[in-house]
Amino acid sequence: MTDDVVIAGVGMHPFGRFPGLSLKDLARVASIRALVDAGIGVKDVQAAYAANAMGGLLQGQEMVRGQTVLREIGIDRIPVVNVENACAGGSSALAQAVLTVRAGAADVVLAVGFEKMFVAELSRTLDALESAADLDVVRGLGIQFTAIYAMRLRRLIAEGTLTMDDIVEVSVKSHANGALNPNAQHRKPVTAEQVRGARPIADPLTLLMCSSICDGAAAAVVARRGALEAAGRPTVRVVASQGASGFTARPEGETTLSTLCAEKAYDEAGLGPADIDVAEVHDAMAPAELLYAEHLGFCPPGGVSEFFRSGATRLDGSLPMNPSGGLSSRGHPVGATGLAQIAELVWQLRGEAGPRQVARPRIALAQNSGGWLEGESAAGNVHILERTEAWD
């Protein structure tokens, strides 16, 4: 076993609407870019994990989704396993890749997530999204994620923990970051007025707060440290990989699933929230970033409004959150999201994030969650990455 696992390369197909491209096209581009980034060829890959959430219901392709994609780049005769965990599928594929290296079963593993949500009929995409919850419970109720987030936010506003201003301003911040990201779906800065005035989705959420239907793919090469030639770039280690599923409705004040994953990850890494220099979190609706800031321990309980207003989470703040634009602006092609978070953090840690580069980060955290059952995420993962080399 080795605990010394690195992300040797990352790649994305831009997120957005790509009517001319197939699911395979998207996945192929992200995979090849990750391999090129790692400085390796297809034949160097010893195992692969593929994450996709909706290909069965939207493209009709079940069972061997990863194989159909990966053979097109020449992946052959290595273990390929398809992983599904709703919106947390990408980080679950990453977690399996990390386990595979740690178990000594392979030195170089590809994890790729891909999704094509734009199909001819919008209603099919909405129906497919519904299957991120238990259909025996929710079928026909019409409860989408927007409604669930809206209910949480209304409660926090009613309690005085958050204001409508916070919810609007965090969305403005997300769009500002997304505007700096060439891989983002939504690349236009927006004003607070535009966010407030956008089409209402589920009060208090407006259109410009919500992630939207999206195509895209992202990939990462996970390797045993030392297995690949040094590429003359800073090394990015995986210092924590922790996941959980949370089913039972929780009484007041009990640990949320994202808190549970984060606590396990901090423990594994020997770090705490104060050590995190940059974070990508699961803001399927931009204001969710505020919820997760508290769940991850970035601010004291009840202190998120103050934390956010301090500017800490801006690109030039003390703990920039979602520099990529997050799910709400970078986009949220379900199976790809968890790996897009990793791509962004690797770029940030290496200093390759261009105009959205944050200042000399050493420790980065990715929080990805997916599905819901009885008021809690059905799956979640927290990964913590470390840049091992000092900044010049």
Place this chain on the structure above:
Amino acid sequence: MTDDVVIAGVGMHPFGRFPGLSLKDLARVASIRALVDAGIGVKDVQAAYAANAMGGLLQGQEMVRGQTVLREIGIDRIPVVNVENACAGGSSALAQAVLTVRAGAADVVLAVGFEKMFVAELSRTLDALESAADLDVVRGLGIQFTAIYAMRLRRLIAEGTLTMDDIVEVSVKSHANGALNPNAQHRKPVTAEQVRGARPIADPLTLLMCSSICDGAAAAVVARRGALEAAGRPTVRVVASQGASGFTARPEGETTLSTLCAEKAYDEAGLGPADIDVAEVHDAMAPAELLYAEHLGFCPPGGVSEFFRSGATRLDGSLPMNPSGGLSSRGHPVGATGLAQIAELVWQLRGEAGPRQVARPRIALAQNSGGWLEGESAAGNVHILERTEAWD
């Protein structure tokens, strides 16, 4: 890391047609039986993998299939990952469980596979099965697995490697074994005349040679050796867990995917085909057992007819194959099959297989394969299990 991984418990829901039971009902029973067999409770499980192939297309439930099932038995706040690999999904879930223990990430892991193929419209099940291949290639061609196996068998008959008698007799053997298995779908012995005279499916295959549409579930508890209280029963170790995917069409004589997996597994275990005392192989059509006997090295190339006619593969032979009845008689609910093979082999190694018990086996091999792309399986796994205690 520990290489010392055991199968601490196994369980099945019987295979067959269960119109009154849901997918969850099937999975719940198999999971609980595996836990009871391991002598543990739900709270002892530290991670879980769920395999299902067709729930998206047949039940509409994507993304969180395992979570919807496992929360019903009280699984909560542990990592749950959904694994899909067509007919090899069950063994892929097992492989991930083994990796998880080997990586030191958990000591006790549940792997469960479940499938409900009987739905109101047969055509939907057939369409869903088609997605085990690349739909961009096969959609609308109407090529089912039966046709692929039939073409292989016709060639072997034409070459003189197999006779029609062999193909019929191996089916008779499968049904005879299935008749002794209370968990089997088809539990009636059949005569050679009945097999020959059954409805033709794809020449030379008749109905009584083919696995059929089936509901069912199977589960295994994988544990670090020493993590669980000894149950006063023989210990079953996992001495090899090897998988691969095979995409590229192979020239004559080149290694098949099942041979590749077997060679890797023999290498890992430090064993060879001569050491195997009992095997479960992927006979989606009963005669496929004959193909796999050669691929796994149980007989010399071209020698399978002689090997089979010697009686070696019967329950009282030197290398009993598919004592459970195999896929063709025990049944083949896609995502469950790989774990049903493991359940059978664990029972055999412990001496708990009742009237189909083979004589004092010490080493057992399971070969599971799934999907197809360009004439080769899209995924395959070979596991080798060892009974560590001597027989009395």
